[in-house]
Amino acid sequence: MFSAQPVNQHNRQVEWLFRLLFGIMLTLLIIPVLLIIATLFHRGGSTLSLEFLFTFPSDGMTAGGVFPALLGTIWLVVVSLLASVPLGVAAAIYLSEYARQEHWLTRIINLATINLAGVPSIVHALFGLGAFVLFFRIGTSILAASLTLAVMTLPVVIVASWESLQAVPRSFREACWNMGATRWQTIRQVVLPNALTGILTGIILQVSRAAGETAPIMFTGAVFFLPFLPGSPFDQTMALALHLYTISTQVPDVPESLPFAVALLLVCIVLLMNATAIWFRMYLRGKKKW
Amino acid sequence: MVNLFRSANDDPHPPQSTAPGPKAPIQVAVRDLTIRYGNWPVLSDVTLDIRRHEIFGIIGPANSGKTSFLNALNRMDLLRPNMTVHGEIRFNGVDIRTWRNVYALRRMIGVVFPLPVGLPMTIYDNVALAPRLSGKNLDKTALDALVERCLRRAALWDEVKDRLHALGSLLSGGQQQRLTIARALSQEPQLLMLDEFSIAVDPVTTMRIEDVLKSLQEEMTIILVTNLVQQAQRLAHRTAFFLDGRCIEVGETEALFSGQVKNRRTREYIEGKFG
Amino acid sequence: MAQPHPTQSGDHLDGQWYVDKLFHGLMFLCGISAVLFVLGIFLFVFAEGAGFILKSLDWRQFLLSPRWMPTSSYNPTYGILALIAGTASITFLAMVVAVPFSLGAAIYIAEFAKGRTREVLKILIELLAAIPSVVWGFIGLAIMNPWIIQTFDEPIGLNILNCGIILGLMAAPIITSIAEDALKAVPDTYREAAEALGANRWQTIAQVVLPAAKNGLLAAVLLGVGRGFGETMAVLMASGHSINMPESIFDSVRALTATIAAELGETAVGSDHYQALFAIGIFLFTITFFINMTADWIIRGSKRG
Numbered sequence: 001m002f003s004a005q006p007v008n009q010h011n012r013q014v015e016w017l018f019r020l021l022f023g024i025m026l027t028l029l030i031i032p033v034l035l036i037i038a039t040l041f042h043r044g045g046s047t048l049s050l051e052f053l054f055t056f057p058s059d060g061m062t063a064g065g066v067f068p069a070l071l072g073t074i075w076l077v078v079v080s081l082l083a084s085v086p087l088g089v090a091a092a093i094y095l096s097e098y099a100r101q102e103h104w105l106t107r108i109i110n111l112a113t114i115n116l117a118g119v120p121s122i123v124h125a126l127f128g129l130g131a132f133v134l135f136f137r138i139g140t141s142i143l144a145a146s147l148t149l150a151v152m153t154l155p156v157v158i159v160a161s162w163e164s165l166q167a168v169p170r171s172f173r174e175a176c177w178n179m180g181a182t183r184w185q186t187i188r189q190v191v192l193p194n195a196l197t198g199i200l201t202g203i204i205l206q207v208s209r210a211a212g213e214t215a216p217i218m219f220t221g222a223v224f225f226l227p228f229l230p231g232s233p234f235d236q237t238m239a240l241a242l243h244l245y246t247i248s249t250q251v252p253d254v255p256e257s258l259p260f261a262v263a264l265l266l267v268c269i270v271l272l273m274n275a276t277a278i279w280f281r282m283y284l285r286g287k288k289k290w
Numbered sequence: 291m292v293n294l295f296r297s298a299n300d301d302p303h304p305p306q307s308t309a310p311g312p313k314a315p316i317q318v319a320v321r322d323l324t325i326r327y328g329n330w331p332v333l334s335d336v337t338l339d340i341r342r343h344e345i346f347g348i349i350g351p352a353n354s355g356k357t358s359f360l361n362a363l364n365r366m367d368l369l370r371p372n373m374t375v376h377g378e379i380r381f382n383g384v385d386i387r388t389w390r391n392v393y394a395l396r397r398m399i400g401v402v403f404p405l406p407v408g409l410p411m412t413i414y415d416n417v418a419l420a421p422r423l424s425g426k427n428l429d430k431t432a433l434d435a436l437v438e439r440c441l442r443r444a445a446l447w448d449e450v451k452d453r454l455h456a457l458g459s460l461l462s463g464g465q466q467q468r469l470t471i472a473r474a475l476s477q478e479p480q481l482l483m484l485d486e487f488s489i490a491v492d493p494v495t496t497m498r499i500e501d502v503l504k505s506l507q508e509e510m511t512i513i514l515v516t517n518l519v520q521q522a523q524r525l526a527h528r529t530a531f532f533l534d535g536r537c538i539e540v541g542e543t544e545a546l547f548s549g550q551v552k553n554r555r556t557r558e559y560i561e562g563k564f565g
Numbered sequence: 566m567a568q569p570h571p572t573q574s575g576d577h578l579d580g581q582w583y584v585d586k587l588f589h590g591l592m593f594l595c596g597i598s599a600v601l602f603v604l605g606i607f608l609f610v611f612a613e614g615a616g617f618i619l620k621s622l623d624w625r626q627f628l629l630s631p632r633w634m635p636t637s638s639y640n641p642t643y644g645i646l647a648l649i650a651g652t653a654s655i656t657f658l659a660m661v662v663a664v665p666f667s668l669g670a671a672i673y674i675a676e677f678a679k680g681r682t683r684e685v686l687k688i689l690i691e692l693l694a695a696i697p698s699v700v701w702g703f704i705g706l707a708i709m710n711p712w713i714i715q716t717f718d719e720p721i722g723l724n725i726l727n728c729g730i731i732l733g734l735m736a737a738p739i740i741t742s743i744a745e746d747a748l749k750a751v752p753d754t755y756r757e758a759a760e761a762l763g764a765n766r767w768q769t770i771a772q773v774v775l776p777a778a779k780n781g782l783l784a785a786v787l788l789g790v791g792r793g794f795g796e797t798m799a800v801l802m803a804s805g806h807s808i809n810m811p812e813s814i815f816d817s818v819r820a821l822t823a824t825i826a827a828e829l830g831e832t833a834v835g836s837d838h839y840q841a842l843f844a845i846g847i848f849l850f851t852i853t854f855f856i857n858m859t860a861d862w863i864i865r866g867s868k869r870g
Contacts, residue, residue, distance in 0.1 A: 011765035012765070014765060014767050015765050015766040015767050018766070018767045018770075019673070019677050019766075021669065022669045022670070022672050022673035022677065023673055023677070024669075025665065025666045025669030025670050025673070026666075026669065026670035026673045026674070026686065028666055029666050029667070029670050029690070029693065029734070029737050029738075029741070030686075030689050030690075030693070032734055033689070033692065033693050033696070033734070036696075036704055036708070039708060086595075087595050087598055090591065090592050090595030090596070091592075091595045091596045091598055091599060093592050093595075093596075094592040094593055094595060094596025095596055097592070098589060098592055098593065098596070099596065100371050101371075102371075105597075108600055109596060109597060109599055109600055111858070111861060112599040112600040112602070112603045113599045114857055114861055115603050115853075115854055115857050115858070116599050116602055116603055116606075118788070118791050118795070118853050118854075118856070118857040119603075119606060119795070119850060119853060119854075120794065120795025120796070120797060120822055120849050120850075120853055121698075121795065121796075121797050121798075121822075122795075122797040122822045122825045122826050122846070122849070123606065123610060123795070123846045123849050123850050123853075124606070125825075125826075125829075126609075126610045126613065126825065126829075126842075126843055126846040127605065127606040127609050127610055129613070129829075130609035130610060130612060130613040130843070131605060131609040134613070134834070135609065151602050151606075154598070154599065154602065155599070158599065171403075171405075171407045172407060172409055172410065174366075174369075174403075174407070175403070175407040175409060175470070175473075176409070176419075177366065177369055177396070178364065178366070178396060178401040178403075179396065179397070179400075179401075179419065179420045179423065179473065179474075179477060180393045180394065180395075180396035180397030180398075180399075180420070180423065180424070180477065181393070181419075181423050182393050182423075182581050182582065182584070182585035183585055183588075183589065184584060184585040184588040184589070185423050185581065185585070187588075189419065189423070190409055190410070190411075193411075194410055205695075208695055209695075211697075212695075212696075212697025212698070212699065212700070213697070213698075214697070214698065214699040214797075214798045215698075215797040215798055215822075215826055218826060218829075218830070219829050219830060241697055241699045241798075242699075244699050244700065244703055245699050245702070245703075245798065245802070248702075248703050248706055248707065248802070249706070249802060256707070259703060259707065260707070263700050263703045263704075266697055266699070266700050267696060267697075267700055270695045270696065270697060271692065271695070273695075274691065274692055274695050278688055289410035289457055289459055289460070290410050290459040290460075382575075384576065389576045390576060390578060390582075391576055391577060391578050391579065391582050393581065393582060393585070394575050394576055394577070394579065394582075395575070395576065398575060423581070425579060425580060425581055
């Protein structure tokens with residue numbers, strides 16, 4: 001008994017030491033991010049105002065606001081959602097409700113989804129240019145850029161939707177099937193309504209992803225500067241993310257606070273989206289129906 | 291047509307069920323039924339007939355293939371990738387394998403599970419789901435009446451009539467079980483299959499449901515899979531004994547329970563020597 | 566007994582049956598869309614670069630020459646070796662930065678943190694992943710660049726070091742969350758068995774949990790590498806973007822992705838230069854394809870074993 005004590009104490013010290021070590025590593029990952037966000041606030045915060053959001057850039061983009069870029073980003077995100085959400089949710093429904101898990105086709109679809117998520121964003125841009133802009137003759141436009149974004153964010157929707165569909169207990173489906181419900185009736189009446197909030201969470205995260213993407217929209221529909229607002233999906237547009245790239249690398253003599261304000265705005269949009277998604281998830285947990 | 295207008299609760303004297311004779315028409319005819327999961331047989335060479343308006347009991351220890359038998363009857367094998375069914379099952383004389391619209395078949399067969407599943411929708415919607423799915427566009431009053439009738443027959447109405455719009459999945463286990471019975475009745479089925487329904491239900495409610503089943507027998511055929519030998523004795527006109535994936539014996543319940551058995555194992559099981 | 570007519574038995578195909586068939590088909594079409602898109606990406610990118618790739622591309626020069634001079638008027642050369650070296654050096658440094666910290670963080674979250682703390686830490690890691698790559702690039706440009714110039718007394722702060730750190734921070738959340746999944750997948754019975762034998766927490770982790778999760782951890786690192794290979798905006802903005810065979814971490818380099826992003830807008834559709842950029846796209850697609858496949862194969866292998 002007594003001889004065991006020093007060993008125990010030694011063990012506890014070792015454990016404590018490693019705990020500290022890993023904790024420090026984790027902290028070192030998180031601290032830079034907090035520092036970065038703080039710096040963005042510090043150097044861009046005073047420029048970021050309602051007026052900044054709602055005025056046009058002026059003096060060769062060295063002054064003024066970001067209104068056309070903000071509006072353009074909203075256009076891009078909304079149109080890409082219109083394409084990717086129905087497609088992605090339906091694909092998830094197929095994978096979760098119809099496909100046999102061990103079937104070779106299911107395996108291939110899963111591999112394709114993984115790969116689609118791993119394709120570099122610039123390759124997505126090449127695809128968008130080759131397919132939507134040139135082959136389908138849509139031209140460089142909001143539509144072409146949004147479709148490119150939609151293909152790129154499709155795996156996010158599929159995976160998030162699939163997970164929330166799988167979270168609906170199988171016994172609910174069985175109960176429905178036994179009552180003579182068709183597969184589609186079961187999905188429509190029981191599975192989808194109960195997976196909806198989870199799917200929405202995935203969509204919010206997808207919005208945050210699409211809003212920050214730059215490479216895929218560069219050659220497919222977004223441009224450095226436009227003196228007017230886009231009026232239809234067939235127009236070109238400015239976008240916030242590309243605007244940040246433009247004013248920080250392409251335009252000379254931009255006052256430092258301007259790109260900081262745009263970066264801060266982008267980060268705020270993304271954080272807001274993520275916070276909403278997190279809040280949604282908590283709300284969901286609180287409102288369990290079974 | 292099936293008459294659901296009578297309610298068990300209104301009737302002070304639940305009718306004693308009467309067995310349909312051997313000449314009664316056959317509801318379900320099973321020939322050489324073998325069920326496998328992958329290569330593993332769970333039921334082999336079962337041959338039996340279930341007569342119309344009969345309460346047909348199936349007893350046997352766990353893993354004897356009773357539940358798989360029920361699953362085969364309403365073609366749930368279609369939804370289980372590794373479940374295969376061989377042999378012949380005729381429902382109203384038609385081989386169910388030739389049915390093109392299995393959903394229509396399943397709508398004619400009500401199922402009650404051992405562990406009740408209240409769907410995550412209101413109590414009202416739980417019971418109204420089957421009529422809505424079937425495409426019979428009932429109007430509001432007709433639907434209200436049907437829901438009330440089914441809940442009354444399942445001996446649940448008095449407990450939930452003030453909160454029909456509460457979630458069905460949050461009821462107690464016993465209440466959920468009666469909810470699933472009400473749901474099965476709302477299909478107005480020709481055949482009702484109950485799989486060890488009393489597991490999640492207290493004894494008093496069990497007795498009430500048993501009375502309901504006796505009265506339902508006039509309107510539909512009932513297959514009662516039970517782990518309680520006495521329940522089969524109380525309710526079933528004829529009883530089958532399943533053991534290790536085989537149907538050991540089928541006979542008049544009274545005869546079986548008075549010792550007229552062909553197989554020694556049947557008597558031993560009924561007398562509680564194993565299982 | 567005569568067989569009753571099927572319709573008398575109640576077997577007829579009603580509206581719901583057709584609706585069900587219709588939706589089954591529809592869901593199937595959407596289900597295979599991911600496959601179609603992956604094939605489509607390969608085909609369209611290949612088709613755009615096909616004329617050049619099949620006719621005038623010298624593969625040996627393409628892969629082995631460090632000279633990327635597409636706009637040279639008398640002798641344009643298309644060698645991507647320097648670009649590969651740029652991408653590789655940045656990715657390598659990023660992994661040096663990200664892997665130890667990510668694995669440490671994953672171990673802390675999976676094995677030490679509990680309840681609320683765990684939730685909060687996971688959320689913070691998620692936020693790290695949410696910051697857009699163009700913002701990371703801007704950070705490299707506006708914060709890291711002056712810091713490196715000042716600290717290391719270098720003329721230019723846009724280099725491998727800058728870009729590697731940025732990319733490391735970007736890859737870290739991916740590696741952390743996949744590694745954490747891998748650690749969580751190790752059954753608790755293993756830990757209990759080790760502790761019953763008298764092992765302390767660290768011994769349990771080092772001798773039982775990590776070996777059991779090693780495939781998942783390897784896959785996590787691989788996916789991090791894939792991310793590094795494919796990252797575009799941050800690399801474009803923070804690497805200095807000059808064609809160099811790197812010799813030190815203070816050298817500016819140029820990456821494969823960044824080259825496409827920077828030059829595609831200035832080339833004429835169908836020109837050799839334009840098609841050469843698509844050839845780089847095919848190269849990137851192929852590399853990331855194999856990285857993802859390998860990672861998936863490793864993860865699946867570890868699940869089966």
